[in-house]
Amino acid sequence: MTRAFFVTGTDTSVGKTVVTCALTRALIAAGHRARAIKPIESGCATDAAGELQPADALAHRAAAGLESSPLETFIRYRLREPLAPAIAAERAGIQLDFAACVAMARAAQAETDILLVEGAGGLLAPFTGTARDGYQTVADFIAALGIPALLVARARLGTINHTLLTWRELERRAIPCIGVILNEADAETGLEREDNARALRSFGVPVLAELPYGLARPESRLAEVARHIADTPRWRST
Ligand SMILES: Nc1ncnc2c1ncn2[C@@H]1O[C@H](COP(=O)(O)OP(=O)(O)O)[C@@H](O)[C@H]1O
Ligand SMILES: [Mg+2]
Numbered sequence: 001m002t003r004a005f006f007v008t009g010t011d012t013s014v015g016k017t018v019v020t021c022a023l024t025r026a027l028i029a030a031g032h033r034a035r036a037i038k039p040i041e042s043g044c045a046t047d048a049a050g051e052l053q054p055a056d057a058l059a060h061r062a063a064a065g066l067e068s069s070p071l072e073t074f075i076r077y078r079l080r081e082p083l084a085p086a087i088a089a090e091r092a093g094i095q096l097d098f099a100a101c102v103a104m105a106r107a108a109q110a111e112t113d114i115l116l117v118e119g120a121g122g123l124l125a126p127f128t129g130t131a132r133d134g135y136q137t138v139a140d141f142i143a144a145l146g147i148p149a150l151l152v153a154r155a156r157l158g159t160i161n162h163t164l165l166t167w168r169e170l171e172r173r174a175i176p177c178i179g180v181i182l183n184e185a186d187a188e189t190g191l192e193r194e195d196n197a198r199a200l201r202s203f204g205v206p207v208l209a210e211l212p213y214g215l216a217r218p219e220s221r222l223a224e225v226a227r228h229i230a231d232t233p234r235w236r237s238t
Contacts, residue, residue: 015183043082
């Protein structure tokens with residue numbers, strides 16, 4: 001039974017790619033066919049041949065052990081500037097096709113048992129569209145896919161607020177969220193790290209795992225989350 005989950009974050013650089021890749025490996029280690037995609041990636045570096053290199057999509061392909069598969073099945077649009085996708089595209093004169101992103105996710109879903117879709121930036125980052133005609137946000141994309149979310153949050157001061165704001169916006173849009181992964185995306189330590197999970201749980205937010213900084217094999221901490229994902233019932237089109 002094919003299933004898909006959308007990995008969103010409270011912000012950019014919170015660890016969505018690290019978590020997505022680790023979870024892909026954990027799912028594969030548990031015997032599932034799993035892979036991840038990144039429909040639009042901005043901030044792509046240009047290689048010597050002048051081609052844009054999507055680091056996240058390349059990481060997703062490697063995590064699934066599918067290096068020989070065409071990169072186009074992991075990414076639909078590559079953008080150079082490190083900005084929200086819709087804004088990077090506007091500045092580059094590129095029109096992003098929302099329906100094409102939905103179609104590529106559905107095609108990827110058909111080829112695996114568990115698909116993870118990584119968003120771009122945080123939940124309300126402009127995903128496609130233009131300032132003049134209106135933007136579709138990452139949340140609009142999740143709703144169009146009709147798949148549940150998984151929320152990655154940075155284990156820092158401020159995360160209780162950012163996580164609750166994102167959680168409540170998902171709730172407001174009736175997008176189910178299976179829970180939060182608190183990720184130590186940097187090496188700094190702080191008193192707040194000790195109590196984030198407890199505080200979030202007291203607001204009714206399930207914290208599924210806490211990922212420490214710099215683990216060589218972060219998937220070792222996500223085996224239980226992988227089990228939870230594999231056991232999550234389908235929702236809408238998933
Ligand atoms: N748990 C972690 N341990 C070590 N480095 C991390 C961890 N989480 C994130 N990072 C690093 O922080 C940066 C941002 O993480 P990334 O997964 O790319 O975030 P996002 O996909 O949300 O933009 C990357 O350089 C990544 O390697
Ligand atoms: Mg990423």
